[in-house]
Amino acid sequence: MTLVCNANTNYEIVFLGNATKHEYQSAETLQKYIQKISNVKLDLVDESSQTKKHKIYVGNVLNEKLKKHQIKIKTDNNHLIISGGSDEATRNAVYEFLELYLGCKWYAPNVEDVPSLKSIKIPLNIDYTHNPEIKTRTVHSRLFYEDINFANKHKVTYKSFPFYVPKARVHTFHVFIPEEKFYKSNPEYFALRGNKRLPTQLCLTNKTVLEIVKDSVRSLFENNPETSVLSVSSNDNTQYCTCNDCKKIDEEEDSHAGTMIRFVNEVAKSFPDKTISTLAYQYTRKPCKTKPLKNVLITLCSIECNRSAPITEKCTAFADDIKGWRALTDNIRIWDYTTQFTNFLAPFPNFNTLQPNIQFFRDHNTKWVFEQHSSNPSELFELRSYLMAKLLWNPDANVDEIITEFTNGYYHEAGSYVKSYIDKIHEELKKHPDFFLFLYGDPSQAFNSYLSPDLLKHYVKLFDDAEKAVANKPEVLKRVKVARLSIDYAVLEACRKSISNDFTITKNTKTLVENFMSVCKEANITLMNEMRFTVKDYGNAYLKSIQMALQPNIASGKKVTLLTKPKKYAGENPQTLTDGALGGSNFYSNWLGFEGNHLEAVIDLEAKKDVKSISTAFLQVTNHIVFFPKQVTYYGSVDGKSYLKLGTITNQHPLSKTSKINDIQYFNLSIKTSQLRFIKIKAENLKEAPYWHHAAGLPSWVFADEVIIN
Known part of the structure; x- marks a missing residue:
């Protein structure tokens, strides 16, 4: 069927006599896009004003018994009928027609791919219907929340909690x-x-x-x-x-x-x-x-699950729970998670799990799915939003085709490089079947696997080539720079931890930090994690850490003896305090942790040295019961037996309900130059969370990192 041929048409768009306001708006949407494609504006008429032209009906003109969410696209005697079982379904049917049969794509709110054609032709015999099995589809992304039309195009809600x-x-x-x-x-x-x-x-x-x-x-x-x-x-x-x-x-x-x-x-x-x-x-x-009573909605949450493989493989307890709830009620809403919440911009290779998980939810009769993106931009944010919406609409869609379609359409000539990065990082994760890809993890956990030094160099090369491929397209180049932020972030964290000679803190690291902050600012990316730790906070803290790392440190590499016992993090290795690797904004990133007890450590400088200043960094992540110490006291000794108190530094930001959730504080002490061999550090833990804290009564943590002595 030829809807438009060489700027001419024998078709008109017809809305039904009983059309609602929303059905009329759907007819207008169809008219607008046909005009964008062909530069021909079809007449928009109601049933009583029809001419002898062929028809594109928007609405259920055949009075078929369509279910509430069902859409139907059908040709009938040179007419085209686009209908749905409700106003929302009719709108979805129009967008489905535009995408499936006219080739329109909507990659981001201001980035669409609408073909330019002299003629619009569609198959003569169309009888397409789709009744989405997941009825309420939400992707927790500001791309949809801030642009209702973009949400409509992708058939997802524009509110997080409709x-x-x-x-x-x-x-x-x-x-x-x-x-x-x-x-x-x-x-x-x-x-x-x-x-x-x-x-x-x-x-x-x-x-x-x-x-x-x-x-x-x-x-x-x-x-x-x-x-x-x-x-x-x-x-x-x-x-x-x-x-x-x-x-x-x-x-x-x-x-x-x-x-x-x-x-x-x-x-x-x-x-x-x-x-x-x-x-x-x-x-x-x-x-x-x-x-549960019939009017009780069970919202089942998958927060604990390992994202390196499907839920049915690596989170069988959750799989059993959904089956158990399914036996009790038909009224289940799934709250699923797709982003690393401690590091929005970190590489998070979980694309291979998205489809099997959604299919699993679908197969257990879940009608309402909330996919918790970060809302704020995260790694490959536009692609993640696009892919999740596609899978919620059709859980059986071809994921690789969707990703390829997006990367080619959104990044143009750079698309193949971005796709190669996506394929490679997922391929590398598969080589480490024991890796726990955690929502609250950190890039530092992957420096021996999919973010190894050699792989980081490979990823950097892919994005360098991607930028060269679109160097003459400023807007597309901006998109590529945003896409590479996750690798830029991983590189910065690798340098912070000095994972190799290629990735260590130098004077040039400052340029990497400033470039990272600049790209984020231009793209209106403001948050690093769910703890409201801002890009500005991150950048400034990193620049401060560079300053600290590059100054002389007579404690570097020196033996540390712990007088109190650490727990779990940094391998419980005392040398974390003097290894030259600096802790980041997450407690997984090179911080030595003490739960419910004070930190007491002694550093042996191996010989008497002039000491005039001592500094130790401490981390705060209040929602994870990680608090700054009440105070830090430094002691000095020449023999390791008799210690003299050098001074006490009190926490300048005592814990309160309004404390910054995520922060780093340096406890610095300057003294009159003294000859010392041993330095003892005692950081006083709060011991437990205060009564008003959500973890009241539980032991609190103190996390410390590099000790710098001059």
């Missing part, structure tokens, strides 16, 4: 019963931990708590009458109530979800025409025995 009460979307216990208002007067409302009530979670067997929550839910729905969903869910920690009543229920239910579901069911009974959502998350992920 239908939800805005103030009650997730982790809501503290919303209903805030610690600031109730804890001091009514500690019994909160979780019993050990022998003390703490405001980490609520006591779900307290009847007054239930009444307060129901009253809050009622108020929130009344103030947001347009909404239909509200979350009654745990705060973001695992400090559940262990009182006798709660404990008894959880034991009966064989899951901590037992108290949660019984509590949420009681709330849901009071709002039968609304949906009450709750989390199957961390300690409540395992299914209980009690069935």
Whole structure:
């Protein structure tokens, strides 16, 4: 069928007499893109104004029994019918037609590929229908949230929590019963931990708590009458109530979800025409025995899973949990994760897991999937957003074809190099089947695998070639520079850790940092991680670390003896404090950690040396219970037996509710030049998180890195 031929057409677009505003807008969208393609504007008419021209009907002109989300594209006697079972489905059908049959592509909000044709021809016999199995599709990306039209083109929601009460979307216990208002007067409302009530979670067997929550839910729905969903869910920690009543229920239910579901069911009974959502998350992920009511939505979260392989291979416990919940309810929403949240811009080769995971969700009758991107730009952000939307619409689509289509369309001549990078880094990860690709990991964990020195050089070469390929296309070159940010970041972290002679801190490293910051600024990339650690924070901290690393250090490589025991991180290696490798913004990155105890270490300078200054860096990541020490005291000795106190440095940023979540602080001491051989460092740990912290009562960490002595 020829819709347009040499600037002429014998077609008109017809909207039905009972067309809604949204169906009319869908007809206008079709008209606009046909004009963009052919420079011919088809007439847009209603049924009563038709001429003898052939028709493109937008709407269910045949009155077929289409399901709510079903789309249909059909030719019939030289006519074309584009229809759907609802306004949203009709809009989806128009965009599907434009993409499948007219070749339109939408790579980013301001980057589309619309062919320029003198003639528009489509197959004579089309009978295409698609009823997406995942009905509510959300990709947590600001590309969709900030541009409704772009979200519509990709058939995903433009809100992260459509239908939800805005103030009650997730982790809501503290919303209903805030610690600031109730804890001091009514500690019994909160979780019993050990022998003390703490405001980490609520006591779900307290009847007054239930009444307060129901009253809050009622108020929130009344103030947001347009909404239909509200979350009654745990705060973001695992400090559940262990009182006798709660404990008894959880034991009966064989899951901590037992108290949660019984509590949420009681709330849901009071709002039968609304949906009450709750989390199957961390300690409540395992299914209980009690069935959720029909208006309870179970949001099942895959946060713990290894992203190096599909969930069915490396996260079988989660796979078992979805099967268990599926046996209890048909009302499941999946909250999946696709980005490294501690390092948005880090290489994160999980593309091979996206499709099998979505297919697994689909196969277990999940109708609502929320794919938690970072919202803010992350590695290959545009591609990730594009690919996730495609897979949610059709879980069986060809992933390699989608990636190739995108890289060629978005990066033009540089596309083959970007695709080669993607293929190579995933290929290299597969060579290390024991590697745990973690949402809260760090590039430093991969310097012996897919980010080895030789591979980093290979990736750098690919992006150098990519930039050369589009050197005469400034806008495309900007896209390539943004795409390579993940490798630039990995290189910077490799230099910080001095993983080889090619990757170590030198005077030239400053240029790499400044270039990284410049590309981010031009692309409006502001955040490095979910802890609100900014690109500016990262760059400034890195420049400071360069300054520290390049100054003379008589402690470099010297033996360290620990008087207190570290735990888990940096291989528990004392030499982390003097190895010349500098810690980054993540505790996986070359930091020596002490949980619940002080840091005490002695550095042997091997001979008496003039000492006039001592500095040690400490990390803070408050949401992971990593706090700056209260104070750091330095001691000196000539014989390693008798020590003289040299001075104490107090934490200049004491912990509070408003503390920076992610930060690095140097505890610097200047003294009168003294001849010393041994330097002792004592960093005083807070010992445990304060009562108002989500980890109240748990041991806190102190993380230290390079000690610099001059």
